[in-house]
Amino acid sequence: MNTETDVAPSMVVGTWTLTSSLIHGGDETLGTTKLFRTKGMVVEGRKVQIPVVSGNAIRGIWRRHSARAFLDAYLAAGGTPLSLSAFYYLTSGGSLKKGAETTSLDLGAERALRELVPFIGLFGGAGLGKIQAGKLWVDEAVPVCRETLPLLRRLWPAAEEADTAAMSVRELTEIHGYSRQDDAKDERWHGYLNTAGRQDATALVRRTQEDVSAPSAGAPQQMRYENMELVAGTVLLHRWGFRWSPMHTELASFAAGLLRWAADPRVGGRSAVGHGSLLLDYHGVRADVRLLTDGEGALATLAAQRPEDVLREHVAARRDDITRTLAAL
Secondary structure, eight states: OOOOOOOOOOOOOEEEESSSOOOOOEEEETTTTTEEEEEEETTTTTEEEEOOOHHHHHHHHHHHHHHHHHHHHHHHOOOOOOOHHHHHHHHHHOOOOOOOGSOOOOHHHHHHHHHHHHHHHHHHHETTTTEHHHHHHHHBBBETTTTTHHHHHHHHHGGGGTTTTTSGGGGGEEEEEEEEOOOOOOOGGGGSHHHHHHHHHEEEEEEHOOTSSOOOOSSSOOOEEEEEOOOOOEEEEEEEEEOOOOBBBHHHHHHHHHOOOOOOOOOSSSSSTTOOOOOEEEEESSTOOSSSSSSSSGGGGTTTTTTTHHHHHHHHHHHHHHHHHHTTT
């Protein structure tokens, strides 16, 4: 069993600067407008709703990157493709089921799972009859602005240097409209449809033309909606760290995923059309640990090897054990 523990920061703190607008919807809508996720914060004796990026969403992004790095190494080593239940457990943590629907995970099996699939030790999971706690904690990302600065500078004094520190949160949000075109109403596309499809599309065009309140069939719109967004240039404070020191393979597995994310960091919705792009500036609170900085290495405790190399070596050495464990999920 691998008991080698790495030196790792209990807290990493820093900023994100948005290079494109960020969409992160909550549960509230106003008509066709999806509002940004917000949480209450007390500012000068009154509660103000502040846009936040949830720690759960950030942790989920990092988990999926770590899972992909692990699975790439596992399949490259000749591992067996996963069942759907194992896939869900690795990528999203799985879900608890009632007693008869699943077998229970005893302490020995849980320890083996954490050892063989290292990122599980950091992210934990829910399944196999119990919740497995993880070592990694991830905070919300909070905009640095006039309303939040009194609190955020107590957490990290350098927050005062953020470009948005003197701006009101109201200046950092905008509402933008989007639309999706219904090409079935455009007769130039009908040649690609079968007979039944053309008949349905022609009837759709006819109904549109007969409805004087509808837009013309030449430039039809299937849907129009709006999103509340944080504007490009907004600076957010973000913190994360480890509740307990990770093992060497755990840290390597996490770092392999985190560095993949950091190569093109994005959060929030509609990233495929350019939203949620970030510039990162993280610093380990402890001076002897470098993490995602321009120091001597991306991760000083893994300076002798790239994290993905450590992960590949681990998976290659334990492939058969990993296969048996994943088959039981």
